[in-house]
Amino acid sequence: MNARISRRQFMTGLAATAVSSVCLPRMAWAASGSGPTSTIYVIHGSDPGRMLAAGIARLGGWGSFVKPRQNVVLKLNAAWASLPEQGGNTSPALVECCIQECLRSGAAAVVVPEKSCSSAKDAFERSGIGAAVKRSGGRMYSPERHQFQRVTIPRGVNLKEADVVRDVLEAPCLINMPVAKTHGSSTLTLSMKNWMGSVSDRGYWHAHNLHQCIADFSTFIKPSLIIVDALRIMTTHGPQGPGKLAYPNQLIFGTDPVAVDAYAATLFGKQPFDVLYIKLAHDMEVGCGDLKQVRIVHVDA
């Protein structure tokens, strides 16, 4: 029984231990610190239904968002009385697919509250979204004064209180489905800006540093899922249009609003931090707006 190790074995072992003791923690630290902090899925394609299915499959299927016999609240963008092909509102085809899938996955109901900018009747009608929601079995409404609830925003810098649609606040599953387009004051309308359609006093935001208010509200509201409609994007004369359109034919899926918005900004040829509210939200640690640290998975559907 020769239990003694040779000198060579000893030296090799010693070297291996030294190397691993120095390097492994560094590798572990590197993995936690400078690797991707959030993941977004960019689905390329032309059929919203298939794109939606592909994106949700990557995120673990509808079952990881929709709880059986509970409501789903869908915050889309139906702000303007403009036609679907003008890109002022979320695509009605996408909305229809999404509501159908939610209901198929066992949701008790899909509720779509939207405080539009144009008159609700015109906006819901001309955008085609009112009909799409009805066809697919959802319930869309324009919130009245009594359907808002005052909330405090603990981490808000400029926006410390807001009246928010009660359904949005109480949603077991909250899906944010904005359309990507330009905006005269916030540069771009993306997922974080989309929440302005769920609050009652938009004027306050505009008068008290809009970008800061958007970032403030994002510290408060936590959607379960974000799907940005970038099938066609309005590149001029936003948010109402009509303006020039570009056709990236993409849907952007994620759970980190800052990362999703940061990627969507690049579709307009902008750096994420050119959009002030993305920078502010990143600095307030709402999410990660630095695309170098975001894992972006491109999928064709």
Place this chain on the structure above:
Amino acid sequence: MHHQRTILRIGVLALAAIASVQVFPWLSGAAVWPAASPLLAICVAVAVRSVSLVSLIGLPLLALALVRGRWFCHHLCPTGYLLILVDKFTRLWRRHRRPGLGRRHPVSMHRFPVLGLGLCFVMLGSALSGFPLLLNLDPLVQFNGFFSVWRSTDWTWVAGLPALSLIMLGLITAIWPHLWCERICPLGALQALLGIAGKFCRHVIGWKPETQSSVGAAPVCHNSLAAPAGRGVAGRRMFLALVFGASLGWMLKRMGTSCPGPDGPIRPPGAVTEPVLWGLCSRCGSCMRACPEGIIIPDLGTGGHGSWLTPRLDFSQRYCNEWCRLCTGVCPTGTIGRLSLEAKRTLSIGTARVDRTRCLAWNEAQYCMVCHEFCSYQAVRIVEHNGVNCPEVDEALCRGCGACQSHCPAEPVRAIVVHAHVQAPVSCPDPRVSARIGNG
């Protein structure tokens, strides 16, 4: 027979009220009641020197009056029936308070309203001068005004003003029951006069209608026009009333300015220019009821002495929606002309102006631009100033819809305000904006 007439009157009253409240989707029904008055139709047609389709709605009653005199007053007039009801309730109440005092002369329509005929001729005379006066005295207009003020939200006392004339009429009737229908009502007087004229014509051509005493036959009138003072005197008085009305209308028309100042009231799209509007508007309130945004309110004299209770747009909360033209379809006098949707969307009813000293973007470097966001016509341009986007109005594109003003967050005075000007189509409508209607 009496019951039949009561049922008929209640039915007509209910129908008229439903039409005036505009609960049916066919909103133009609201224009029907006031326009059914031959008095209104004649005055308007004379004043604008043309006969519109809406004026023709007055023809059936005109024909009826030629054959039957005041048959309408006795059987159909909703205002008259309301006054009868007011009188009945007043008498019941009085009898309850002090038995024995209830015996008063009830509302009746049998006398010839000589004073009403005078008013009728004043109205006609002023219409001849192109500035019709006193159109609000028409009982159907008053009826419509009362019912057109009802709205479910945002009820203010100003919005309730069109109801005032019928309320006053009710109060007058409670005190002097036979004052309105028997003496003052110009529509009743016109019908009685037409009845006499019809009788005279029938006498001339020798035609005698066989069934003089058919359903609810009412006497044309008990006292003839000439009875109290003699035919000649009455004729002279009426001629004087005509001349008086014409000269009054001419004077008031001259006194008004043709163009309201920039701070004057913004009128609904398709409205005639001032001062004709002051006269032509019957203050019936139909446009105010029709507006789904509730932004048409009675003016309180901001547009001059003749502008009282005429419709003006109030952009403090809401604005004139791009896709709406409901107010243009309900006017019984053509004060607000009918417009196609395309014509309405290219019509400029005012111009917005930015006050840079109040504007949050210009003055406080806020990322505001709400005006730009809401402008449906791309009439707000972006100008960069101090690193933020600031608004500037392109007057060639501005429609004066008030979207910017109603949403401007500047307090307490809005930084972008619509100023009045004579309505005209915009000089260069954006082809992209216009194109939207094609596939809309």
